[in-house]
Amino acid sequence: MNNSRKVQRRIDRYLANVGRALDHLELDERREILDGLRTHIREELAQQGSTPSNVDDVRTVLSSMDSPQAYRAETTAGRSPQATQSRTLGRLGLYFFLGGIGLAALSLLLGALVAEALFRRRTDSQRRARCMRSWSGNCRMA
Amino acid sequence: MAGWISQFRRGLLELCVLNHLNVQEDHGYQIVQRLKQMDGLDVRESTVYPILARLKTEGFVAVHNEPSPGGPPRKVFRLSTSGKARLRSLNAYWDLLAEAVNKLRSDGPEF
Structure with missing residues (x-):
């Protein structure tokens, strides 16, 4: 060096x-x-x-x-020690707040994905049932 | 006694920094050197730079950069309008205190 x-x-x-x-x-x-x-x-x-x-x-x-x-x-x-302490607490509060927002956003995203999957599954089974009722052998599933 | 002097000196140093900047705008190193020449203040880097940083945070001093020969630009401190108002009130309080202490001293016996 x-x-x-x-x-x-x-x-x-x-x-x-x-x-x-x-x-x-x-x-x-x-x-x-x-x-x-x-x-x-x-x-x-x-x-x-x-x-x-x-x-x-x-x-x-x-x-x-x-x-x-x-x-x-x-x-x-x-x-004062309180000023230093309250600054630390304020910082911790901000971290918890941001963490909370992140968790809420993640929960919403996961909820939306699960709801979409359930909806798609239900639509598919309804379509399959309609297809079976129609007695037409050439029913095409999406 | 040492703790009392240390607290007193810290407050006094802020007054000295503001009074120095009222005479001329200056950069940190020169402020430290100027105040080091004053007996009794016991000026160190660890006392002046935190005061300058706090005065800037509180808006009592403003900072601009000045080119420095052979190095990065230096920060130059100057009193802001609110800094001048603070200095006026601190100087008035200092005059009041000094007068009160001098009066009490003059009433007492000579040592």
């Missing part, structure tokens, strides 16, 4: 860890923080006069930055 890929992997791993620590935030807010951090790391490397492929400089910059847990602590401290 070349240097620039190693550098990118280190940065991505740090940002992924911060992202996981911020999983209680809305996606837009989390993305905004991660975008800011990505630019911050780039600016710090530029300030050091580092080429993007210098792994040691990236390690130094990342070790001088806050841990993912620090971001979690900062973003949960000002918010």
Whole structure:
């Protein structure tokens, strides 16, 4: 693996860890923080006069930055536990709602298929019965 | 004491970010560097970027992209109209608090 890929992997791993620590935030807010951090790391490397492929400089910059847990602590401290909890419950409610709609649509589809099969079977047997009553030997079934 | 200072600092930092953006629009890195120069605020990336993201979510700051030499565009933050209104009320509240605390201090004995 070349240097620039190693550098990118280190940065991505740090940002992924911060992202996981911020999983209680809305996606837009989390993305905004991660975008800011990505630019911050780039600016710090530029300030050091580092080429993007210098792994040691990236390690130094990342070790001088806050841990993912620090971001979690900062973003949960000002918010009530109820707010975080209600957001989680709201998300769960949405999943159940969408799941319910999916199940209802599936049930309707299955019902329609079964009804169609029953109707076709009944029509066929009626036609067969009419055919037998007519005594004509050349009755053609569809 | 440490918990109280941490909560107080967090609120104060939002006021400082808004006041900085009232002077000039700026991108995140420069805001962090500017506030780091102020003693007592103990500014870290983990405090400023979440504040900027929240202010954007709440509509108090607006963001536009600016070309960056040798990299992808940088996000530049500026105060929105509602951000200016929020800053006015926060500054007024800060003046009120500072005056009240200073008055109480001046009534007490010198340490």
